[in-house]
Amino acid sequence: MMLSILNKFLRVTRKKGDEWKDVVFPQKKNTFLIKCLGLLVIFISLSIFWDKVGNAIPRINFLGGLINLLLIGLLIVFWLGTTYLSIKGYLALFKRNKSWIANNLAYMIGSLKLYDEEYFETTNKDKVVREKRITRVIRIKYKETDKHVFVRIMRDGDRFTSEATKLGENLESSLGLELDSTNQTVHYAEYVFLKHKDERIAxxxxxxxxxxxxxxxxxxxxxxxxxxxxxxxxxxxxxxxxxxxxxxxxxxxxxxxxxxxxxxxxxxxxxxxxxxxxxxxxxxxxxxxxxxxxxxxxxxxxxxxxxxxxxxxxxxxxxxxxxxxxxxxxxxxxxxxxxxxxxxxxxxxxxxxxxxxxxxxxxxxxxxxxxxxxxxxxxxxxxxxxxxxxxxxxxxxxxxxxxxxxxxxxxxxxxxxxxxxxxxxxxxxxxxxxxxxxxxxxxxxxxxxxxxxxxxxxx
Structure with missing residues (x-):
């Protein structure tokens, strides 16, 4: 069971450069208090685990308790490793789609108003209130490798379909990267950026x-x-x-x-x-x-x-x-x-x-x-x-x-x-x-x- 838990945390924290990620807009903000409470829950849970397992270690008198000491040492190492992976995995959940790429692309969406809004009426304390809500957002996916950043603007048949092929200059400015190549299909327009400026060679x-x-x-x-x-x-x-x-x-x-x-x-x-x-x-x-x-x-x-x-x-x-x-x-x-x-x-x-x-x-x-x-x-x-x-x-x-x-x-x-x-x-x-x-x-x-x-x- 513990092995499966460790594998789960490793899967969460493993770098997945070959997977496409969605740009979320508007971005959700996580409060510092929620993060602290989450870390506290993880720490208490692992502490209880340490206490239960530690008390379960049999008192072995053979060789003057040397084996018992070794077991305790291994348990400490295991507990510290599990704590580290737990905290790292927890923080990775908050960082999901919060990379600099996602942040910059979300900022571009807001700046260029690549979304549609509609007015909705709600009742608040017997008063009718009209408020704007975002009903549609341009769909953008991205992935990152050692040398390139790939950005796909999805072409879904809405008003953003024509915009998808015209965003090269805006994407360059938003990401601060040099556009290497483009590719256009029926379903998306793909932009490939160099993470490092191309070098002029001798x-x-x-x-x-x-x-x-x-x-x-x-x-x-x-x-x-x-x-x-x-x-x-x-x-x-x-x-x-x-x-x-x-x-x-x-x-x-x-x-x-x-x-x-x-x-x-x-x-x-x-x-x-x-x-x-x-x-x-x-x-x-x-x-x-x-x-x-x-x-x-x-x-x-x-x-x-x-x-x-x-x-x-x-x-x-x-x-x-x-x-x-x-x-x-x-x-x-x-x-x-x-x-x-x-x-x-x-x-x-x-x-x-x-x-x-x-x-x-x-x-x-x-x-x-x-x-x-x-x-x-x-x-x-x-x-x-x-x-x-x-x-x-x-x-x-x-x-x-x-x-x-x-x-x-x-x-x-x-x-x-x-x-x-x-x-x-x-x-x-x-x-x-x-x-x-x-x-x-x-x-x-x-x-x-x-x-x-x-x-x-x-x-």
């Missing part, structure tokens, strides 16, 4: 050092596996940090094992075009239209050859290029919009057809493409290609139309980006909506060309 930390891993880290909390998220779209104007970001990704790809096979397309002949002077990049950097189409064509041919060589019978079922030890082949296509506007329609269509083939078939064969643009344009990059981009990032400040083109969503509240290298990111399998992030930190004195040369020589 470039040296972007590649996971675990053997056989192709994980690329973007921030302290955001990372992805290259073979699961093969194609990327990165948009950012002058001063957004886009150039440093892509150079950093190039360094990360060259640190992979096996080292990535990179092909660079830079129609504006900007910084990326200078990689043609690095040993190992001969014939892999294109700046002219004919060179660009050649690299795209050769990469498509390589992809098809991989399918012929490695995926030609049933033994390849479920396998990817990694199972055959093949290096990823990555095309980095900078200034995509500029290229599409600088060539005739025939060349543009040819290049676009190659890009479409790569994004549709390249993942399993390990052939990937990263498209970089200064401004988002649905005309330059068709929807059927954008939809295949598992990694999407928008750097720097841009309007909602630009974000909507990149992420194909129009129900996200975007904050103004003021930090260079800051922006929004969405990775398939990681995010259900774009989240704010900051690109890896790169020291101003860092020499990209020298680092890339060293990595190419060590391949």
């Amino acid at each position: 470039l040296d930390s972007t590649v996971t050092s675990v053997n056989d891993s192709d994980e690329i880290k973007i921030t302290g909390n955001i990372s992805y596996e290259l073979h699961k998220v093969p194609h990327s779209l990165i948009v950012g104007g002058t001063g957004s940090g886009k150039s440093f970001f892509i150079l950093g990704k190039i360094v990360s790809y060259l640190k992979l094992s096996p080292q990535a096979d990179l092909r660079i397309i830079d129609p504006k002949k900007a910084d990326l075009s200078l990689l043609r002077f690095v040993t190992g990049f001969e014939n892999k950097v294109a700046t002219e239209a004919n060179q660009i189409c050649r690299i795209l064509r050769e990469t498509v041919e390589l992809m098809e050859q991989r399918y012929t060589d490695y995926f030609n019978d049933v033994s390849a079922f479920g396998k990817t290029y990694r199972d055959f030890g093949l290096p990823p082949v990555i095309i980095i296509f900078d200034e995509f919009s500029a290229f599409m506007h600088s060539v005739d329609k025939k060349v543009a269509k040819e290049a676009l057809d190659y890009v479409f083939t790569l994004v549709m078939k390249g993942r399993q064969a390990g052939v990937m493409i990263e498209i970089l643009m200064q401004r988002p344009s649905a005309d330059d990059l068709p929807t059927n290609i954008r939809a295949q981009m598992g990694f999407k990032a928008g750097l720097g400040a841009m309007d909602s139309i630009g974000y909507n083109m990149i992420f194909d969503t129009n129900n996200v509240e975007y904050k103004t980006v003021i930090e260079k290298g800051g922006g929004y990111i969405q990775i398939d399998g990681k995010h259900t909506a774009p989240v704010y992030f900051e690109t890896p930190y790169i020291d101003k004195e860092f020499d990209f060309i020298a680092e890339i040369e060293n990595l190419m020589q060590g391949r």
